[in-house]
Amino acid sequence: MRDVRSALPRSFFLLPLALAAGALLILAAVPARANPPDGAPSLAFPVDCHINLDCSVQKYFDHDPGPGAKDYMCGDLVNDKHTGIDIRIPSYVDMRRGVKVLAAAPGTVWRTRDGIEDINVREIGAEVVDEYGLGNVVVIDHGNGWRSFYGHMRKGSLTVKEGDHVEAGQQVGLIGLSGLTEFPHVHFMIMHNKEAIDPFTGTSVNDPLACGDTGHALWNPTTLAAMAYTPTGPLIAGFSTDKPDKESANNGVYDKAQYPASAPTLFFWATYFGMKAGDRQVMRIVAPDGKVIVNFDKIMEKGRILGFNFIGLKAPEGGFARGTYRAEFQLLRGDSGNDKIVAAMARTVELQ
Missing domain, CATH: 2.70.50.60 (abc- transporter (atp binding component) like domain)
Known part of the structure; x- marks a missing residue:
């Protein structure tokens, strides 16, 4: 396994457990994207799959600042301190077939890591990969302090390198099982000036939550409509x-x-x-x-x-x-x- 710790700050490796580790079915209205946070990128769906057909959102962003957990619909499809969106595919069979991870918005590749094995963390223990929590990962800088993270990708699948310019929809890798994960998925995370932001609300864990309010969502309207909340x-x-x-x-x-x-x-x-x-x-x-x-x-x-x-x-x-x-x-x-x-x-x- 290649040692890449010198290329990234320690906090980057510790993101997954702390940052990456419903109630009634309420479908929020899909507004025009008129009020996103200043300078935020307009996000497209970051996986080449059909949401709720051959892939699904397994976990959402945790909006509960305390020891509990609450997703943006005030549901419970989330773990405590989970600050990303887990988009999963059904099985390892699908993973081996190859499911593309796509850049959600244009930008420049800021960091990458590859070489981490695709193994269920329950098989090897969290202590083995605790410093490689996001596994194989690509980070894209979108400017104005905004960055997107694509974690747990398949070993050897990355198709970009640091410094590359990417367009929205461009392949950056394949969904995998690397790092601190128990199922094949991409952990998609947005950060603004080192603060994690929920792309469904445009807010952080420190901001007040109005259940189901997507008026400041970072997703483009088409993606937001396709990703209607599905708790089960x-x-x-x-x-x-x-x-x-x-x-x-x-x-x-x-x-x-x-x-x-x-x-x-x-x-x-x-x-x-x-x-x-x-x-x-x-x-x-x-x-x-x-x-x-x-x-x-x-x-x-x-x-x-x-x-x-x-x-x-x-x-x-x-x-x-x-x-x-x-x-x-x-x-x-x-x-x-x-x-x-x-x-x-x-x-x-x-x-x-």
Whole structure:
């Protein structure tokens, strides 16, 4: 691993845990960008993906100056002291395919770092990468004290160097898993004169927050409209014949259209984000004859930013029936009897 600490101040490396580490679905009106902060860049979406289709905002900027956490909609899709926007892709499989990170506005590349391995921090421990928290990163200077940061990019993927002029939409790297992160994403952060700014509000953690007010947003109007606040959503789901785990699911180990009917067990798993306490989670497996053979239906006691759950059963005597098995995942929210589906996935698999 290349040592680049001499090129950047120590505070730069410590950004990720301190700086980079909802409630009801309220969609703010999208105003014309008439009142951004003075000299602020107009930001385009910094990833080559379709928001809420093949990528999503996993975490927002924390506006709570105390030990709590609150995103710009006064929701809880955020960690304490998180001063950026985490735009994630569903799995490591998508990461290996390559998803481009794009300059959000024109400027000059101020700093870069490459050579950090793409490894889930839970696999190696935070202490191993605590000085490389943002992992592989590009920093662009937009003038007037404004800079944008693009962190956790894939090793060897950077396409720019210090001093390069870049245009909005120009590729600067690929989404990765480098530094202090547990899922593939780009940590996008805006700073003005060394103060982190939320691009949805144009304000810092020290400014008062009016929930959902995007009247001073740095995003251009098209991007702001596309990034309408989504506090909950599905990520990936599938079947396995071994007890599933999240890392294997992210790595595509279970991405199979067919399993042997002689398998001793059958599981269905799902990964999702933004579950809230009181949500009703429903998971079921349906046999080829239409009979529900596993049913999980439970009110969840705790919320979580990222969730992974599975259900399963042992094979009956003589093995599983051959044919197409269907599974469903739903997350429902609201008063009992009036629940609304806020996340859903369905999958099928052949047992032969």
